[in-house]
Amino acid sequence: MMNLVMAQQHTVVIGAGPAGLTAAYELTRRDASVEVVESDDVVGGISRTVERDGWRFDIGGHRFFTKVPQVAALWHEILAAEDFLLRPRMSRIHYRGRLFDYPLKAGNALRNLGVVEATRCVGSYLWSRLRPPADQSHFEGWVSARFGARLYRMFFKTYTEKVWGIPATELQADWAAQRIKNLSLAGAVRNALLPSRDRTAITSLIEEFEYPKYGPGMMWERCAELVTRAGGRVTLNAPAQTVHRAGGRAVAVTVTDATGTRRIAADHVVSSMPISALVRAMDPPAPEPVRAAADALRYRDFLTVALVVPSTAGFPDNWIYVHTPGVRVGRIQNFGSWSPYLVRDGFTCLGLEYFVNVGDELWSADDDALVALGTAELARLGLVDPEAVSAGYVVRMPKAYPVYDEGYEQAVETIRRWLAEAVPNVYPVGRNGMHRYNNQDHSMLTAMLTVSNILDGTAHDVWTVNVEESYHEESGHEQTGAGQHGTGRAAPVLPHRAAA
Ligand SMILES: Cc1cc2nc3c(=O)[nH]c(=O)nc-3n(C[C@H](O)[C@H](O)[C@H](O)COP(=O)(O)OP(=O)(O)OC[C@H]3O[C@@H](n4cnc5c(N)ncnc54)[C@H](O)[C@@H]3O)c2cc1C
Structure with missing residues (x-):
């Protein structure tokens, strides 16, 4: 159990996504002192809900599904039952003008x-x-x-x-x-x-899933509120820039926020910022081979073109996979099918998803050009008449996917070992925080186990989360599956040059 000394220690949590906020929630629940610093102006990370002119959309579509009971319990502790919707899952494949049921x-x-x-x-x-x-x-x-x-x-x-x-x-x-x-x-x-x-046995797909009625961001906005109410601090627009180390530990984190540059003394640092950036933030710097490992890690980025159309122009699916050649769009979400609270009466919002690399032609295109591209591609697919599109918004999400390229596993291992030896009170958690294909539930679980390690002195190995288990959910490229040891959620190993 936590003793008084632990209670007086201060934890700095980097990042207010699911992992960081879960850590903060668990810490404040047990009266420990915590400040979350978030570089963005909203909470939720990749699981945020973006709001533009009253329309709400997800980065992708975030189903709340887990086989980890303590995660499900936490979701329901944070949000009241009436804030959850139970949604039927429907998705189809668009191929050359036809829609194939999925599963076929x-x-x-x-x-x-x-x-x-x-x-x-x-x-x-x-x-x-x-x-x-x-x-x-x-x-x-x-x-x-x-x-x-x-x-x-x-x-x-x-x-x-x-x-x-x-x-x-x-x-x-x-x-x-x-x-x-x-x-x-x-x-x-x-x-x-x-x-x-x-025929092979088909793993059953999840036919229904939970979803907060105002989108996944609702969960994290509420969580941040509860953290603050319990005495924790959540500071937005506050990128962590430096993690100071001395005497074989991290001793402080420097952030720049509205008040200027601030050094926050820390007994523990829970980090959900990309692990590569964490290494680069170390002062004194990490040794050269560790920095080289950090520099070797790559990401795949993501953008959504959200188009407002009359609901009659939409489709009943939550999303459609686009296998039709000749268009760039990969998947189309219908946010009205996720929740009627995301859209307005008589209208829906279609989220066209493009998988990109920061700086490439699509990422750098201006919003109007992307809205025009999305509108044209919807028409080319025969899904929506361009006249029906009344507004469009673009949301960019860098580092949506940690890339598993050749050598990434060794690079993560090099970093993991160095952190454990050089700064044992810095705890990487979450998705990019561990460079692992974690969904919300596994990101949260790593945070929960970390808090137990901090407060109770347990020795949970967060690196075993989402490794051995196989939980048969599938959501587009968010494929899950039996990960090999150390690999985590199934994702392809790419040639190294691919993500460069
Ligand atoms: C297209 C897509 C679909 C998905 N679908 C699902 C789904 O259906 N169900 C599901 O459960 N999960 C889904 N996921 C995964 C889910 O989004 C992630 O698992 C989850 O958001 C990871 O939480 P996290 O806190 O580890 O990281 P993040 O969400 O990435 O949050 C990290 C936070 O750290 C902040 N940060 C970064 N650097 C700094 C810094 N230097 N200082 C301060 N703050 C910093 C970031 O701004 C961010 O807010 C999906 C992901 C994608 C890309």
């Missing part, structure tokens, strides 16, 4: 493909069994060998290439192996089109 269903797939195309797919599959591609070391070869080139081109190639920004021939096959082991699309395609002896 035999009747629907046959109707959409037509008997001729379906026969071709089965033929291409049989051909791949007879003459498998010689090179199966990459995603394309591996998937084509198992599903045939035709199904591969329809249901795997374009979307995967959009998400990761590199040709599927440069994605390693082991990701496909891992992903498809748990991925229902593969099983569903087989179930829909192939003879029953080829």
